[in-house]
Amino acid sequence: MLTTVPRGTKDILPADIGAWRYLENTMRDICARFGYEEIRTPIFEHTELFQRGIGDTTDVVEKEMYTFTDRGERSLTLRPENTASVVRAYVEHKLYAENSPTKLFYIGPMFRYDRPQAGRYRQFHQFGVEALGAVGPNIDAEIIILAVTVLQSLGLKDLKLKINSVGCPKCRPEHRNRLQEFFKPKFNELCKDCQSRFDRNPLRILDCKVPHCGELSVGAPSLGECLCEECSSHFEKLKELLTSAGLTYEVDTNLVRGLDYYTRTAFEIQYTPLGAQSAVCGGGRYDGLVKEVGGPETPGIGFAMGMERILLALESQNLIPDTNFSTDVYAICTNEENFSLTFKTVIDLRREGLKAEFDFNGRSMKAQMKQANRYNAKYVLIFGEDEVKNGKVVLRDMLNSDQKEIDLKDITTILKAEVQNNE
Numbered sequence: 001m002l003t004t005v006p007r008g009t010k011d012i013l014p015a016d017i018g019a020w021r022y023l024e025n026t027m028r029d030i031c032a033r034f035g036y037e038e039i040r041t042p043i044f045e046h047t048e049l050f051q052r053g054i055g056d057t058t059d060v061v062e063k064e065m066y067t068f069t070d071r072g073e074r075s076l077t078l079r080p081e082n083t084a085s086v087v088r089a090y091v092e093h094k095l096y097a098e099n100s101p102t103k104l105f106y107i108g109p110m111f112r113y114d115r116p117q118a119g120r121y122r123q124f125h126q127f128g129v130e131a132l133g134a135v136g137p138n139i140d141a142e143i144i145i146l147a148v149t150v151l152q153s154l155g156l157k158d159l160k161l162k163i164n165s166v167g168c169p170k171c172r173p174e175h176r177n178r179l180q181e182f183f184k185p186k187f188n189e190l191c192k193d194c195q196s197r198f199d200r201n202p203l204r205i206l207d208c209k210v211p212h213c214g215e216l217s218v219g220a221p222s223l224g225e226c227l228c229e230e231c232s233s234h235f236e237k238l239k240e241l242l243t244s245a246g247l248t249y250e251v252d253t254n255l256v257r258g259l260d261y262y263t264r265t266a267f268e269i270q271y272t273p274l275g276a277q278s279a280v281c282g283g284g285r286y287d288g289l290v291k292e293v294g295g296p297e298t299p300g301i302g303f304a305m306g307m308e309r310i311l312l313a314l315e316s317q318n319l320i321p322d323t324n325f326s327t328d329v330y331a332i333c334t335n336e337e338n339f340s341l342t343f344k345t346v347i348d349l350r351r352e353g354l355k356a357e358f359d360f361n362g363r364s365m366k367a368q369m370k371q372a373n374r375y376n377a378k379y380v381l382i383f384g385e386d387e388v389k390n391g392k393v394v395l396r397d398m399l400n401s402d403q404k405e406i407d408l409k410d411i412t413t414i415l416k417a418e419v420q421n422n423e
């Protein structure tokens, strides 16, 4: 127990950090291009925020939340997603009084009591964006294009973009009636969850992961047939904008998303080679959410991407750039008299902005050379006994094995210039 992580969680080790940084930097760069600013909200919130913001009938709220009572008897929950928290922050800090739309992004850990398997964890990371305060389909298109741009910039192909419209409170009741009519004769065959969804939220039956419910859903009346005029023209315009931006998509009328607050546009991006956990991004419009958490009526749209799944996809395609740890200079010293000089030189080099390393364990010359290679050192400084006596040190270029003596006093100047030239 003491030496293993809790089920469904993972350590991100130094060897993995390069890949994570690469992923995060790509996301940050593209958000900057699209004008989205970063927001960081707390890891835990009042439980009620998620109950209200995600919806009581969802699997996330019913079965997957890490909820606890703190020492002050408050019910708190580790965030299972970030949209509700971003909206809470938007309302709390009255961000709506500033520029509109407010365009935000986040990167961070989320927590769900899910059944762990490849690509599904209990602590996982999401990158997501939210745009609050814009009602037209332009922002829907911008957000979808942003998501696709991130995945394409990482080099991923075989992406499948699915879109749908889930309507609005005006057109959903009609669809709800038709769905209930459709499922009534099949009620006894539905799983227990879907039987309870039948009254509360029959749309979510279409989203059920139980295979038999999936079979029973074939031929169910689609929302497309019931969309009101406004929703229908919003969806048409969105399709037009995506096409004009060169995106290919598939309209999937079964794409309903698990969360209650979604209105109109819903979308998902799959990376098909991942198999069962192929959904790398899910998002949609949530015009009812800001009001639901106590803010002024404000439209919103966003998405979240699963970072572990993207990393799995990148690994399988060898798309992670080489990010080996490396140092500029490794200082070798084997005689005790020169230790302080070596130490001081390394510290001086670091102060000058160079990556410099030295031996901590009294290794032999040969072993220190090996260490230098392990650190991928570009240069090695050898503080040899005779050289130091003459005010000199040996500088070795590790790439071409060239070696020369330089004056001790010139070490920093020469190395700075050499490293800069090689960059």
Ligand code: AMP
Pocket (backbone or CB within 6 Å): 081, 112, 114, 119, 120, 121, 122, 124, 125, 126, 279, 280, 281, 282, 283, 304, 305, 306, 307, 308, 309
């Ligand atoms: P959702 O917030 O459920 O719409 O999920 C958005 C994205 O987060 C999904 O498309 C997945 O890529 C990722 N995701 C959701 N749940 C998990 C999980 N338990 N483990 C890893 N990734 C997840």
